[in-house]
Amino acid sequence: MEKITADVVIVGAGGAGLRAAIAIAESDPQLEVALISKVYPMRSHTCAAEGGAAGVKGADDSLENHFNDTVSGGDWLCDQEVVEYFVNQAPRELVQLEHWGCPWSREDDGSVAVRPFGGMKKKRTWYAADKSGFHILHTLFQTSLQFPTIKRFDEYFALELLHKNGKCRGVVAMEMRSGRFFSFQAPVVIMATGGGGQSFPFTTNGAIKTGDGMAMAYRAGVPLKDMEFVQYHPTGLPGTGILLTEGCRGEGGILVNKDGRRYLQDYGMGPETPIGEPVLKTMELGPRDRLSQAFWHEQKKGNTVETPWGDCVLLDMRHLGEKKINERLPLVRELASSYVGHDPVTDLVPVRPVIHFMMGGIDSNINGETPMPGLYAIGETACSGLHGANRLGSNSLTDLLVSGKRSADRAASYAKEAGKAVDDPAIDAQAEGVVTWVRELLQQQGGDESIAKIRREMKSALEDGAGIYRDEEGTLKACQQIAELRERYEKIEVHDKSNVFNTDLQQALELRNLLDVAETVAEASLQRRESRGAHQRLDYTERDDENYLKHSLAFRQPDGRPRIDWLDVTITRSQPGVRDYSGGKSE
């Protein structure tokens, strides 16, 4: 097996990984960065983010406002020192991106434009039409090309962390093109592999979002935090699950049920606001968890619309007019027209909630540090405590930048102190062990289980047991089903035996990661016996600060289901209160 040494290994070359790589290259050109990704960087799922990135901009806004919106949006499960740092750094990072060439949309005076977004009290979402993530990703990727110390390993699939005496020592990866294995040895690994939305059947997440980094850390003994908090985005296209950005509503789009009623007013987000004049933090600009939950109730009441792809509500953007839709929401128009045959300029567009984002992830802190020295986690892969129980739209793109930069600075100092990786037979043996396991999986014959079947069953187990609303019986069943699927996984057969770009093998490895992620989602959902943010229990309908103002930590057990521990939330200046989305009417 070939050995590659570096000062810092970054796994994942999306927004977070690229931002971190650039920060390290800028800070010290002596440091060698190995940037590993299972896809070419511009394929990373950051590209699919549409709406924008939050950072205080206007004179009428303040860091305090952004802090309060984020903490209440997260139902007080946010670690407040992390939020404070985040809102402080956000504007600086977004300006930095502008200096690097991001084609942000502009106001009349040539300054960067901001739009309203759900749960935000002021307009502070920087956007590039409705392709913000795409432009952020390409800007970062293109900017990274000027740094010779960033060495890319495109289409290398990371398999397992290397570690010794509790410290991170690198990662083993497979080159897709050749099937060859590489041992990347470094004192620092930064995980930036995104979330694991593919563990659910209906998701905005691309095929590549299989929770690889989360699962690698979890198997290495690092806990996954707050995994029960999975965000449904309220407006996905039925059938495909393609995202229609919150910007649709930010620009003035409204949601109606089969009777044409703006039903959000019936779920604590009213009174109704004038059509075409969106009011911040109420009605259609309420937070995602509340909107998705309202859909669930409408469906139960029989107020949804039947479509060939299942029950939906309707997104009405017709009053925005063709000019505005073309200027601000061109991708939305293209997607809705192509995939469901409804042009938002002339038609109501059917939508329904869709799995979008994991608030949980690898247990990390404000610096991206995890409990394993040398292992860092950033972006969606991480759970730094920023998003709490529900992420506000447009906070995550900014988080890629803020957490990427901060952890890179910390990781660079750590790497310099730790020094270069030295030859270590124990680490080599560990790497060989991983390779042996993968080779055995590849050669295994006569297995009667199919990857696709186990994957399908895992997805429906999670949707049935850990969907928008949950209860004891359903979550327990999901835990048991996933445990059974793990056993059945042992009997899968990879039919493709080739060394060259073996996607059958890759899917088998990804499924293993997804099962790891899924078991933590189900277990943490079972054990959090309260309702908070995106985690809603039909049998424990209230928030319970006395017992559950805590993060959950899922630890892998060699046999059987994960063990859940609890960790206090850091509260600095905002005591838990009521989330008010009545547009100030109830104040």
Place this chain on the structure above:
Amino acid sequence: MSMRQMELEVLRYDPEQDEAPRFQNYSVPCVDDWAILDALNYVKENIDTTLAYRWSCHMMVCGSCGMMVNGEPSLTCKTFIRDLPDHVRIEPLENFPIERDLVVVLDDVMEKLRMAKPFIIRKDPPPEDQEFTQSRAALYKFKQYTMCVNCMCCYAACPQYALDSSFIGPAVLALAHRYNLDSRDQGKAERLNLLADHDGVWECSFVGACSEVCPKSVDPAAAVQQMKIDGAKEWWKQKLGGGKS
């Protein structure tokens, strides 16, 4: 939703086993609103797990799933069954070496991307702690060229790249032009030195196939033509001793 039985004729090639590429047929029950990518995913899940192809977002932005569909370079997530006959031939993008099945080797264009210096080059420092001012008119000057998803369909369509792969090619030239046109950039002269040489814009024979096949309506052919004019101007400027702009 109506169903239709489709015959997919898919190019297969595993360099470890096959001496040459071959075709394999799959009969797939397709839903009318599916894209070709959905049909491939059906094959992968239900018929043949060994088929190799790239994909991820299924929403026209990641650029992974470029392939030849009935001879046309296409993004398969936005090539719909409803627009196709019952028999569809799917091949890897033309003009690239085949890595495996529908997966092509992209090393050449990835290296060319770097050569184009696709990043803001400044001689003066940017404004401190605030953004550059950029009018909408200035933004719209280069905006269409930022829409490229690097699917490389334009390379598969380009007759010049087919003849000589040292030609830098449409997407990369369009990207260089995007930065040249950006009011925040001061690196145009640096890029022109590279792009105006023999492998650069002058090699384009202006067939315009690149712009025709682009799934994101970027117009690389226009970029190349504008760069020829820019290159000529720059050459004269330097000849006349006007210095570099």
